Amino acid sequence: MTDAQAPELTGTNPLAPTPEGARTAADVVTPELVAQLTKGVAGSGRTANHTPFTGEKLADLPESTPEDVAGAFERARAAQAVWAQVPVRQRAAVLLRFHDLVLERQAEVLDLIQLETGKARLHAHEEVQAVAVAARHYGRKAPAYLRPKRHTGAVPTLTKVTELRHPRGVVGQIAPWNYPLELSVGDALPAFVAGNAVVMKPDTETCLTALWARDLLIEAGLPAEVFQVVLGDGPVVGPEVVRHADYVSFTGSTRTGREVAQGAAARLVGVSLELGGKNAMLVLEDADIEKAAAGAVRACFSSAGQLCISIERLYVHASVADAFLERFAARTRAMRLGTSLSYGADMGSLVGERQLATVTAHVADAVERGAKLVAGGVARPDIGPYFYEPTILDGVVAPMTVCAEETFGPVVSVYRFTTEDEAVEHANSTPYGLNSSVWTKDARRGRDVAARLRTGTVNINEGYAPAYGSVQSPMGGMKDSGLGRRHGSEGILKYTEAQTVAHQRLLPMAPSLGMDDEKYAAFMSRSLRLMKSLRFR
CATH class of the missing domain: 3.40.605.10 (Aldehyde Dehydrogenase; Chain A, domain 1)
Incomplete structure (x- = not known):
């Protein structure tokens, strides 16, 4: 979004301030609150x-x-x-x-x-x-x-x-x-x-x-x-x-x-x-393009892209790529940036100077090496010191930094594919394996593709929220994206030590009832065969 396309600013906020949004940091973070919260630290x-x-x-x-x-x-x-x-x-x-x-x-x-x-x-x-x-x-x-x-x-x-x-x-x-x-x-x-x-x-x-x-x-x-x-x-x-x-x-x-x-x-x-993650979203040729474009905005730009499970790579089937990109770019350019302590802004700020510097460097490197800016690519100090417009890059190739390194900001690269195998191969071609997304109208096909992706979570027809919000199921990363899982049984049992208590009754686990070692070994061998035939586990 260029300055000419940006919403009209009201003060430093592109959203019209509301009474709730008019609160300042001093109104919220009072000395009394800080004293209460830091008590015991x-x-x-x-x-x-x-x-x-x-x-x-x-x-x-x-x-x-x-x-x-x-x-x-x-x-x-x-x-x-x-x-x-x-x-x-x-x-x-x-x-x-x-x-x-x-x-x-x-x-x-x-x-x-x-x-x-x-x-x-x-x-x-x-x-x-x-x-x-x-x-x-x-x-x-x-x-x-x-x-x-x-x-x-x-x-x-x-x-x-x-x-x-x-x-x-x-x-x-x-x-x-x-x-x-x-x-x-x-x-x-x-x-x-x-x-x-x-x-x-x-x-x-x-x-x-x-x-x-x-x-x-x-x-x-x-x-x-x-x-x-x-x-x-x-x-x-x-x-x-x-x-x-x-x-x-x-x-x-x-x-x-x-x-x-x-x-x-x-x-x-x-x-x-x-x-970390370098998460991929796959838009198959039978996807609902309108829904996929709206979903991509959520998947790529929530929390200004500062989310380990957000999408940084978009793989779109060549037959629908232009139509998808047109809709996705229009939605991205229309996003409202704001600082108000109220609902209404579509995206907020990067967290600080380091994140802004990383985002700026990744985008500049890609553009200098031939990538095309479809949307964004501009910092917005008129809104706040660390604001950066949601950005779409097309034509990204190695060795552009943004191609492989995690940006952790509101930047996504678009790639085209022609076969499902190609899309899966590219999506998996990263040392990371945290989250991925598949868009298709065919539920069975979506599940089949999902099973081929080497990520800890896969979302079908959404970016990240369904898998993360399904707390009975484990959530975590493969490969360089981590060890262990949160949520579900794994999310609590990891905080415990398992202890096995075995109580032997009536007979010892040793020769008894007059059996010598040889007879005991033969008895146990017969018992093991019997337990298998009775389908003991």
Whole structure:
């Protein structure tokens, strides 16, 4: 969208401000709120965070030292021993109360998410939805996931086996800036209901949102000491979290994820990682082009593309490529950018200077090497310091940087294909494997194509929301996009240690009843053949 095509500006906002939208950062982030949210956060130093909308400081914050991190783990460990003894249904009830509080007081956190990330309000609401769904799911299903399970023993009727699930202890969580509610407390909820404590290091620039969620969980009944928060520079505080944790949960870049994994491996503690992506959307020749174009806007530009499961590569069948691109570009050029703390903007800001520099460099490199700008490609400092127009590139080829590297911004490249095999091959030709999307009117064909894509989630006729929102099913990445899964049984059982308790009754697992070794071996061989014929598992 060029300046001539941009909506008429009202002040620094292309949307007409509403009474709700007229609120300022100072109206929302008051000294009293900051004091309440940071209560209990240990830190002998001082740091600050800022809003991307204007670049101004939001709050002064405590900064944790390595000693502060060690102290947080010590307090969490003591509290966890008591919390683990609380019956699981009582722990689950905390999540259900939290669910209600989040929905009742969502206006508070929507303001914080917007101010800290710069995203549009509707995109901030995606986080509210995701956290509420996760709280409801684990609030209802945790007792079933965690209950003791009976298994067939080594010798049926003689061996009684029970599988128990114990909390790991204190989970160290390192959360990113881009989804400060969902990727902080959303990942912590199953850890809590499984009986763990959590020491979380949110990104300092978006920590008020995570601290708000902690405050609400305590109001819902979570013991305060069970949820510790430490703040500070990632390279300083992050390794300290890994050094003390009984299990590590990390969401962020693949580069940092490798370092976290190495730190956890050195201590022989478990780790789950959700990392980068270069996600592809396939528009087959029988797709509904209008719906696909509208879906592509959501898939590519939600949260200004700063979403690990958003689409950065569009593969469109050659027979419909021109028609699709015309509709997609028109919708993209019509998007409204804004800073208002109200609904109405289609896209918000990038989070900061580093993201703006990356986006700018990727687009400039592609254009210099011959790619065509179909839409966007322009920064918008008239709206805010880190705004960048949603951008579509055509004619992208290697070795353009945007072809293979994750941009993590509102930039998508369009490619044409002629056969389904070609589309699948190109979509899979990346070290990443987080999310993908397939558009077709043929449901069976969509499922068949989806099964060939090497990504942890695939969405048919939508970009990312259906798979992510289906919390009974696992969500995570293949290849360089991570280890482990969130959601479903895997999302809670990863925070537990499995214990097998086997009770041998009547006869020992050894020669008995007058049998010598040879007779015992023959008896066991006959028994094994019989168990197979009786279809024991």
